Amino acid sequence: MPMTALLVGDDALLIEVGSGAEAQSLHAELVRRRAEGSLTVREIVPAARTVLLDGLDDPARRAAELTTAEFPRTPPRARAAIELPVRYDGPDLADVAAHWGVSEREVARIHAGTEFTVAFCGFAPGFGYLTGLPARYDVPRRATPRTAVPAGAVALAGPYTGVYPRSSPGGWQLIGTTEAVLWDHARVPAALLAPGTRVRFVPVGDA
Amino acid sequence: MTDRALVVVRAGALTTVQDRGRSGHAHLGVPRSGALDAPAAALVNRLAGNPPEAAVLETTLNGCALRPRSAVVVAVAGAPCPVWVGGRPAAWGAPVTVPAGELLEVGAVVSGVRSYVAVSGGIAVEPVLGSRATDLLSGLGPAPLTDGTVLPLGAPAGPHARVDVAPQPSPPAELVLRVTPGPRADWFTPEAFRVFTSRAYRVSSASNRIGLRTEGPALERARPGELPSEGMVLGAVQVPPDGRPVVFLADHPTTGGYPVIAVVRTADLPAAAQAAPGIPVRFLAVRRR
Numbered sequence: 001m002p003m004t005a006l007l008v009g010d011d012a013l014l015i016e017v018g019s020g021a022e023a024q025s026l027h028a029e030l031v032r033r034r035a036e037g038s039l040t041v042r043e044i045v046p047a048a049r050t051v052l053l054d055g056l057d058d059p060a061r062r063a064a065e066l067t068t069a070e071f072p073r074t075p076p077r078a079r080a081a082i083e084l085p086v087r088y089d090g091p092d093l094a095d096v097a098a099h100w101g102v103s104e105r106e107v108a109r110i111h112a113g114t115e116f117t118v119a120f121c122g123f124a125p126g127f128g129y130l131t132g133l134p135a136r137y138d139v140p141r142r143a144t145p146r147t148a149v150p151a152g153a154v155a156l157a158g159p160y161t162g163v164y165p166r167s168s169p170g171g172w173q174l175i176g177t178t179e180a181v182l183w184d185h186a187r188v189p190a191a192l193l194a195p196g197t198r199v200r201f202v203p204v205g206d207a
Numbered sequence: 208m209t210d211r212a213l214v215v216v217r218a219g220a221l222t223t224v225q226d227r228g229r230s231g232h233a234h235l236g237v238p239r240s241g242a243l244d245a246p247a248a249a250l251v252n253r254l255a256g257n258p259p260e261a262a263v264l265e266t267t268l269n270g271c272a273l274r275p276r277s278a279v280v281v282a283v284a285g286a287p288c289p290v291w292v293g294g295r296p297a298a299w300g301a302p303v304t305v306p307a308g309e310l311l312e313v314g315a316v317v318s319g320v321r322s323y324v325a326v327s328g329g330i331a332v333e334p335v336l337g338s339r340a341t342d343l344l345s346g347l348g349p350a351p352l353t354d355g356t357v358l359p360l361g362a363p364a365g366p367h368a369r370v371d372v373a374p375q376p377s378p379p380a381e382l383v384l385r386v387t388p389g390p391r392a393d394w395f396t397p398e399a400f401r402v403f404t405s406r407a408y409r410v411s412s413a414s415n416r417i418g419l420r421t422e423g424p425a426l427e428r429a430r431p432g433e434l435p436s437e438g439m440v441l442g443a444v445q446v447p448p449d450g451r452p453v454v455f456l457a458d459h460p461t462t463g464g465y466p467v468i469a470v471v472r473t474a475d476l477p478a479a480a481q482a483a484p485g486i487p488v489r490f491l492a493v494r495r496r
Contacts, residue, residue, distance in 0.1 A: 006390035009470030010496050012440045014390045043233040045438030047462050052438025054233070060495075121236040122436060122462035125345050129436075166346075185335045185347065191235045 001026070001073055005063035012054040013063055020048055020119055020131055020159075022073065027051045027120075027195055029071050046120040046195045048129075081115060081198035084163065086154050087205050088112075090174035092142070096156060099139045107175060108203060110137070116161055116199040121191070126165035126183030128193035135159065145171035152178045154201065163193075176201070210276040211360040213326060216310060217272035218352040223416075224330050225323075226262040229338035229347070233461040239441065240342035241457050243416060243480030244321055247285035250375065251325035254282030254302045256365055261329030262339040264352070266322045268483075270313035271352065273324070277307045279360065280327040286319025286378055286481055300375060319378030319481035331361040343416050344458040378481040382410065384454065384471045385493045386444060391434065391466035395446070399426040403452065403468060404492040411451070412484035417460075418445075418453040419479045421488055425450025426468065433464040442471035444490070452490070454479055 001022050006014040017023050027046035030053065033039040042055025056062055088108035090096075097104045116132035133156075141157045146169065149155070153164045155172030162172060165182035178201075182192050193199065215222075225248060228241025242248035242265055252261050264271065270288055275281075280302050283290050290297045291312040297303045305311045313322055332339050332349045341348040352358075392400055408423030426446050439445070443455045445465045454471055456479065469490065471479070482488065 007387070007495060008390045008440055008467070009387055009442055010472065012470075014437060042230055043438075045233045045461060047437040048435030050435075050437040052233075052440070054438070054440050055230075120436070120462065121234060122460065123236060125232075125235055125237045125347060127236050190336060195234055 001071055003067050005067050007059055007063065008052070008054075011056050011059060012052060013056060013059040013066075014050050014052050015066060016050045018049070023047065023049055023051055024117065024119055024196065025072055028076055031196075047122070048120065079198075081200045082192065083200050083202045084178045084180045085204045086112070086176045086178045086201040088176040088203060090154065090176045092173035093175050096139055096173050096175055100137055111161070111175065112201050112203050116201075118193045118195050118197040118199065119160070120195050121193065123162075124165055124168060125185075126191040126193065127162055128195075128197070128199075130161040130193075130199055131159055133159065133161065139173050141171040142173060145169055149174065150177075152180070152182075154178055211328060211331075211362070212276045213279075213330070213358045213360055214274045214276065215271065215352045215354060215356040215358065216274050218354050218356065219266050219271035219313075220269050221267040222271045222352040223265050223341035223343070224262050224332055224349050224352075224358070225265045225340045226338055227260055228340050228457060229336045229342075232336055233438065236345070236461050237336060237347065238342050238344050238458050238461060240338065240340040240348065242323065242340075243457055244285050244323065244477040246477050247321075247323045247375070248325075251282040251284050251323045252329075254284070254300070255280050255325035255327045256302070256363060257325055257327065257329050258364055261325065261361070261364075262332065263326075264324040264330065266313060266324065268320060269315045270322060271324070272310060272312045273326075274308065274310050275305055275326065275360070279305050280363070281305055281311055282325045283313055283322055284375060285321050285323040286316040288316045288322050289314035318483070320483050321480055326360055327363040328361040331359040342458050344460060376478065378483070379478050379486065382478055382482040382486055382488045383491055384475045384479060384488065385491050386469035386471050387493060387495045388469050389467070392468050394428055394430050394434075394466035395468055396427045396429045399428070400468065402426060404490050408452070408488040408490070410482045410484050410486045410488055414484065416456055416458040418455050419482065420453050421451050423451065423488075426452065428466075434466055436462040436464050439463045439467070440470060442473055442476055443467045444469045444471060456480065
């Protein structure tokens with residue numbers, strides 16, 4: 001896959017690829033290389049179109065090596081999907097239905113019928129940016145962010161679905177609620193969702 | 208039985224527990240956190256006879272007051288400040304014994320921003336993801352200290368260092384931050400990069416553990432809009448829509464969408480932690496090592 005490696009300070013490298021799917025497969029491959037011992041790095045941070053390697057000994061050499069190497073274009077299939085119980089009862093469900101041009105019930109059916117992948121995490125510990133919905137279902141952020149979105153809120157913004165791990169301000173469109181605990185630092189692992197994790201939302205109740 | 212604990216009598220403006228942080232979890236959205244002036248934190252641990260990973264206290268501008276329930280050795284360094292034990296002046300930057308029940312007072316800084324207080328045995332709050340550091344961005348680790356907080360102490364590791372005076376850099380009168388360009392310098396006009404690396408900025412009072420904010424000429428963008436979110440490093444100089452550079456410090460977000468014009472050398476970040484609001488800042492372009 002075509003990639004550009006940008007040097008970041010003295011010991012990091014930002015590798016840019018053409019799509020989110022390529023970033024996911026590049027991330028999976030880099031994690032695999034670290035596990036087998038051929039890559040020594042402190043952090044591997046995937047994001048929308050990039051993977052950051054932070055804490056490298058010789059980033060310039062790595063840059064040359066990585067951009068000429070062959071990478072698989074599609075990520076390996078992760079283990080079975082994690083199922084998150086969800087009530088499609090969010091206050092922005094009607095707005096999202098209007099954006100999609102379908103009924104609220106249909107929003108729930110389409111969302112629950114999609115298999116998502118955690119593309120990357122950020123914003124807060126345990127907050128995953130989940131991809132999987134077709135591009136026609138992209139939605140804008142709310143014009144005015146909420147000062148408090150409750151923990152467990154299932155929300156949409158742009159191409160992503162996310163679940164708020166704890167109460168925080170937020171501008172995403174809220175379509176539902178889950179009881180799943182996304183982040184518990186006393187649990188191992190603390191984060192329910194990590195990059196590469198597959199996710200399904202399973203409707204509960206009568207919504 | 209000795210009661211290894213420390214009572215916080217006066218918490219000060221912002222006093223947090225810090226250690227070397229929790230790097231290795233950025234892919235989960237977890238900031239690295241940890242002492243902003245890492246060499247000062249390492250020094251007070253050495254003076255108090257602690258291992259380098261022991262948790263210390265990081266104060267902000269006006270110090271704190273602490274009462275240990277058993278005799279401890281403490282060391283205060285980082286931003287210079289007066290130190291008193293039981294109302295009597297005590298040494299800064301050297302091991303000091305505080306008898307059980309006596310009051311240790313760490314005064315307001317003479318210069319700089321953050322003083323560090325190590326207590327023999329280390330602050331023994333429960334670690335989160337391998338670190339006891341307070342992360343003010345994500346709320347991991349213990350809450351900032353409040354008056355009356357009781358902090359558990361670990362068992363002392365061994366004899367404290369036999370050092371009378373530990374040499375330390377003075378807090379900067381002018382902060383010079385060496386930067387290497389990129390990864391998104393091309394999002395700015397060539398003129399903007401010249402302005403960035405030649406004009407004077409000042410440390411903004413809105414600075415905190417997340418970032419050193421600056422006041423000065425706005426940097427003009429060559430491209431509008433936001434980047435898709437990408438991973439951020441310590442020392443990244445992010446430029447938000449107002450055009451004023453922000454230097455990411457230990458509690459910085461792990462990903463972000465504003466372009467990073469340059470990255471500050473890690474070795475220059477401890478000085479940034481001690482640069483008080485109003486101090487002049489110069490960004491000096493250097494070649495990548």
